[in-house]
Amino acid sequence: MEPMRKPVGGIEAAAIVPVDGSPRPETPLIEQRSSYVEEVVSDDGILRVHHPLTLVVPREAAAALLPLAAGMAAAGVTAVVRTAAGEELTVGWSERFGFEQPLRLRSLLLGSGTHAADGNAATLRFESDDTTALWQDEA
Numbered sequence: 001m002e003p004m005r006k007p008v009g010g011i012e013a014a015a016i017v018p019v020d021g022s023p024r025p026e027t028p029l030i031e032q033r034s035s036y037v038e039e040v041v042s043d044d045g046i047l048r049v050h051h052p053l054t055l056v057v058p059r060e061a062a063a064a065l066l067p068l069a070a071g072m073a074a075a076g077v078t079a080v081v082r083t084a085a086g087e088e089l090t091v092g093w094s095e096r097f098g099f100e101q102p103l104r105l106r107s108l109l110l111g112s113g114t115h116a117a118d119g120n121a122a123t124l125r126f127e128s129d130d131t132t133a134l135w136q137d138e139a
Contacts, residue, residue, distance in 0.1 A: 011081050012082050013081070014055055015079065029055060052125065055124045057122050058119070059120040059121060073104055079091045079092055109125075
C-alpha cells in the first residue's frame, strides 16, 4: 500500500509552538496570503524535502512576535497548519525524530504594501529541510 502523502497549498490557520518553551504567539492570518509547500530538492543527487511556511499576519500581530523572533530563529518552532482543503498538518516535528528538524524563522518582513488595499501586513517565513519525509518504514 502506498504511504499517504501530505496535501500542500493555501492555508486557513496556523498555530505556532516555539520549541524553546516560549509562549505560543497568536497568529491571525490575513486571508488567502499564507502558504505551506513541500518541495523535493536534489543536491548533487541527494534528495531532501524543503518545507517553507509563509504566514501573512496583521502588523499588530507581528509586533507581538518580535520578542520571540530570536528563539524562533535559533531553536525553531513546530506549526500546526490547517489547509484550505481542511487537512491538518504538523510541520517541524516528526514521530521518528521529534524536534530535531524544526521550522526556523528565516525572515520577518514588515511591509507597507504596494496598494492601499494591502494594508500593513507582516510576512513571516519559516523553513526546514529534512530527508525523513522520503523514508519509508519497512514492514
